Amino acid sequence: MSAAGGAGAAAAPPRTPAVANKGLITxxxxxxxxxxxxxxxxxNVALPSMQGSLGAAQDQITWVLTSYIVASAIMTPVTGWLSDRMGLRELFIASVAGFVVASMLCGMATSLTEMVVFRTLQGIAGAALVPLSQTVLLNINS
Structure with a gap:
């Protein structure tokens, strides 16, 4: 029995710390x-330009979009599992960093193969951004 509570007193639920910079986080x-x-x-808008600069045919250049969409579709459901293992903040920061690095690699790509691989990496990193954004916004505003 504690000094502050009686025999039948229930433990108070843990309080979440107040977020100081809600506006900056948002x-x-x-x-x-x-x-x-x-x-x-x-x-989507840059496909014709990429087609010319990478020397790709019309049916080949669509892999730039397809690789991103498929990688994103595979990784989006995994976001919850990863956030449980890594934490929301850490996964969000890793996703943003991975997305930025993959974007820079896409800008430096010199072949269609490189562009498809880098867009796949971009899709993997970017897939978690929207679900994590919604989760973080819900957590700081509750």
Missing amino acids: LSIMLATIMQVLDTTIA
């Missing part, structure tokens, strides 16, 4: 999500 989350969404749009 802005960071929004920017990461916008970055991921814009990347998909930009790739």
